[in-house]
Ligand SMILES: Nc1ncnc2c1ncn2[C@@H]1O[C@H](COP(=O)(O)OP(=O)(O)OP(=O)(O)O)[C@@H](O)[C@H]1O
């Protein structure tokens with residue numbers, strides 16, 4: 242079976258103020274449907290960069306990235322848009338909620354962008370992350386952990402085949418963290434979603450089938 246996510250010899254460099262930072266080098270990784278992989282490693286080792294390349298937020302300087310059979314470097318704009326809208330869910334490290342939309346509207350956004358509505362699904366996710374009483378609030382009126390839970394609900398609402406989550410429990414207490422893990426795991430088991438997480442959370446990493454350590458832009462140990 243074709244992997245849902247495939248990275249082959251991926252490299253990424255950033256040029257800033259005359260200096261070049263190698264953020265990733267020779268990263269090769271395969272993820273099957275229903276698999277959960279945790280990326281761990283010190284700050285700056287390339288976890289977010291890897292996630293950004295998988296979600297198509299950023300493009301590699303070398304190597305190939307394929308998601309759900311789509312070659313991200315060669316696909317046209319329409320194919321990329323459809324892939325992002327329907328197949329991929331992203332939890333950003335800095336949340337990126339839309340400030341002028343309520344909790345409810347933020348969570349419904351992936352469906353709305355695809356011309357869909359599913360009030361029951363939106364309400365279910367909001368309640369599962371413990372925010373039913375905050376559903377009409379704006380992001381600026383929420384705590385960091387509450388914003389993070391909105392970001393998780395938004396990433397899962399459209400039942401994506403690939404979920405890319407950057408420290409999704411980084412701001413949460415253990416009970417909220419467990420609720421987030423349960424939601425992720427449910428999507429994986431029920432829908433066969435593939436999950437890639439960057440995390441420092443031992444409980445979250447322990448739930449993954451594979452924990453991949455990164456250092457200085459490289460994956461350590463046997464890959465894929
Ligand atoms: N936009 C950018 N411009 C220049 N350098 C960048 C940029 N984004 C990331 N980097 C550099 O690339 C390297 C990898 O960054 P990345 O954000 O992937 O690390 P990380 O493992 O997610 O770290 P953290 O645990 O702190 O989130 C770092 O050295 C960082 O300084």
Ligand SMILES: [Mg+2]
Nearest residue numbers: 288289334407
């Ligand atoms: Mg990061």
